[in-house]
Amino acid sequence: MKTVNCIVIDDEFFARKLLIDYIEKVPHLNLLDSFDNAFYALNFVNNNQVDLIFCDIQMPDLTGIDFVKSLNNPPAIIFTTAYAEFAIQGYELDVVDYLMKPFSLPRFIKAVNKACELIYLKKKTEINIKNINQVSEKHYSKEKKSNFILVKSDRKIHKIYFDDILFIEGALEYVNFYTKEKRIMGLYSLKELEEILPKLDFMRVHKSYIVSINKINEIEGNQLLVRENKIPLGRSYKALFFKRFGLSE
Numbered sequence: 586m587k588t589v590n591c592i593v594i595d596d597e598f599f600a601r602k603l604l605i606d607y608i609e610k611v612p613h614l615n616l617l618d619s620f621d622n623a624f625y626a627l628n629f630v631n632n633n634q635v636d637l638i639f640c641d642i643q644m645p646d647l648t649g650i651d652f653v654k655s656l657n658n659p660p661a662i663i664f665t666t667a668y669a670e671f672a673i674q675g676y677e678l679d680v681v682d683y684l685m686k687p688f689s690l691p692r693f694i695k696a697v698n699k700a701c702e703l704i705y706l707k708k709k710t711e712i713n714i715k716n717i718n719q720v721s722e723k724h725y726s727k728e729k730k731s732n733f734i735l736v737k738s739d740r741k742i743h744k745i746y747f748d749d750i751l752f753i754e755g756a757l758e759y760v761n762f763y764t765k766e767k768r769i770m771g772l773y774s775l776k777e778l779e780e781i782l783p784k785l786d787f788m789r790v791h792k793s794y795i796v797s798i799n800k801i802n803e804i805e806g807n808q809l810l811v812r813e814n815k816i817p818l819g820r821s822y823k824a825l826f827f828k829r830f831g832l833s834e
Contacts (some may be wrong), residue, residue: 589701590634593619594626594649595641595665600686604639604665607693614697623652635660636704637681637697642666653678661700734781736762736771743769747783751800751811755793763814790826791819804832 591614595601601619608614617633620626623640624647630638642649642664649666653659662680665688681703682696736743749764755775762769779789789795794816796809803810807818818826 587705588613588615589636589704590615590617591637591639592617592626592629592635593639594621594623594644594652595619595639596621596644597641600641600665603687604693607690608639610690611694611697613701623647623649626652627655630656630660637661637663637700639663639665643668650678653680661704663696663700731781736769736773738769738771743771745769747786747797750787750797752794752796752814752816753778788826788829790822791817792821793817794819 591608593601593604593608593616595604598621601621605616605619608616614637617635618629620629623644626638629635638660640649640652640662643666647655649664653662662678663682663684664680665684665686667686681700684692684696732748733744733746736745745762745764749766751763751765753775754761754763756770758772758774759770760773760775760778762771775789775793775795778795779787782795786798787795788798790809796811796816800811801809802812804818807820807823809816809818
């Protein structure tokens with residue numbers, strides 16, 4: 586089980602000592618520090634990786650409730666108090682648990698297990714989101730770096746921007762790039778182009794055609810209208826094409 590960093594905030598010495606003793610009995614809890622005043626804990630929480638706080642409510646200068654309200658991104662909170670009347674107000678802050686003094690070790694462990702489950706779930710979610718964002722950034726960077734293709738044709742090298750391509754037609758060992766202004770023949774295969782072209786913008790719709798998704802004007806039966814050009818929609822590609830756009834055949 587992964588280590589959970591925690592702190593204790595309580596103005597009563599014996600209450601702090603009891604919590605510290607309990608924490609030391611739980612192997613996956615790592616006590617970073619303890620405080621007798623919530624003010625002193627504020628700076629520590631803002632500058633250290635704290636996963637869990639055991640916090641009294643009724644304290645001088647700054648109450649536990651006001652302390653939690655002052656945190657921008659509070660970690661998991663377990664309130665410890667002798668005053669039951671604060672329970673409802675405490676739960677309104679979305680705390681993990683509420684331990685009524687005096688509480689037993691089994692009750693403490695139950696609250697800790699609940700907090701740890703939430704902490705692990707939060708960390709796992711944050712890691713997944715970070716990974717998704719990193720993949721998206723890499724994909725976006727790749728797309729931005731290669732927004733054109735170089736095509737050798739008629740002893741010239743043509744720079745064709747992806748945005749200018751309407752569709753591509755296979756012709757034996759060659760392909761024809763149809764742009765807004767002209768047709769350019771190049772030595773490529775459609776399979777090769779499927780790997781080069783941005784998958785978000787282009788799609789193979791027939792054994793002989795790749796189309797720019799944004800350039801499709803109409804869908805009629807087994808044909809796609811790209812400007813004035815009618816592109817066949819192959820039987821083996823049709824299901825995937827309609828699925829991509831959430832359409833039914």
